[in-house]
Amino acid sequence: xxxxxxxxxxxxxxxxxxxxxxxxxxxxxxxxxxxxxxxxxxxxxxxxxxxxxxxxxxxxxxxxxxxxxxxxxxxxxxxxxxxxxxxxxxxxxxxxxxxxxxxxxxxxxxxxxxxxxxxxxxxxxxxxxxxxxxxxxxxxxxxxxxxxxxxxx
Numbered sequence: 001x002x003x004x005x006x007x008x009x010x011x012x013x014x015x016x017x018x019x020x021x022x023x024x025x026x027x028x029x030x031x032x033x034x035x036x037x038x039x040x041x042x043x044x045x046x047x048x049x050x051x052x053x054x055x056x057x058x059x060x061x062x063x064x065x066x067x068x069x070x071x072x073x074x075x076x077x078x079x080x081x082x083x084x085x086x087x088x089x090x091x092x093x094x095x096x097x098x099x100x101x102x103x104x105x106x107x108x109x110x111x112x113x114x115x116x117x118x119x120x121x122x123x124x125x126x127x128x129x130x131x132x133x134x135x136x137x138x139x140x141x142x143x144x145x146x147x148x149x150x151x152x153x
Contacts, residue, residue, distance in 0.1 A: 002051075022085070026085045030055070030056060030092075053135075053136045061139070063082045067082035106126070106143065106147050110147075123147060
């Protein structure tokens with residue numbers, strides 16, 4: 001079992017003992033998502049820490065998007081609950097890159113691939129270099145937007 005998954009199980013037990021309902025429900029939800037990812041496909045497999053981080057990232061993104069939707073739908077109490085769940089999940093994710101750090105990483109990737117003058121045709125080449133570097137550390141949409149901006153779209 002991965003160390004991160006062990007940590008999630010230990011934290012779930014601790015939150016249950018502390019009667020922290022929000023943390024307990026959030027950790028149960030993410031452990032269920034991890035189990036679903038393990039049994040998806042043709043055969044059951046054990047997720048590595050990197051795979052668990054991918055699941056955590058997708059769950060956190062769902063919470064952020066749901067919070068935005070609830071806020072737009074004039075449901076502030078549900079939006080706050082989603083934000084609180086996203087904050088709990090953020091504790092288990094790597095530190096997120098700032099906008100300046102994303103800009104610097106994209107600039108470096110554009111220079112290393114020689115894509116500066118190619119325009120949007122080079123987007124796939126640049127994103128291919130960037131994806132492993134920013135996986136779990138930055139929202140893919142924000143990275144893609146910065147790549148488009150730097151390539152002149």
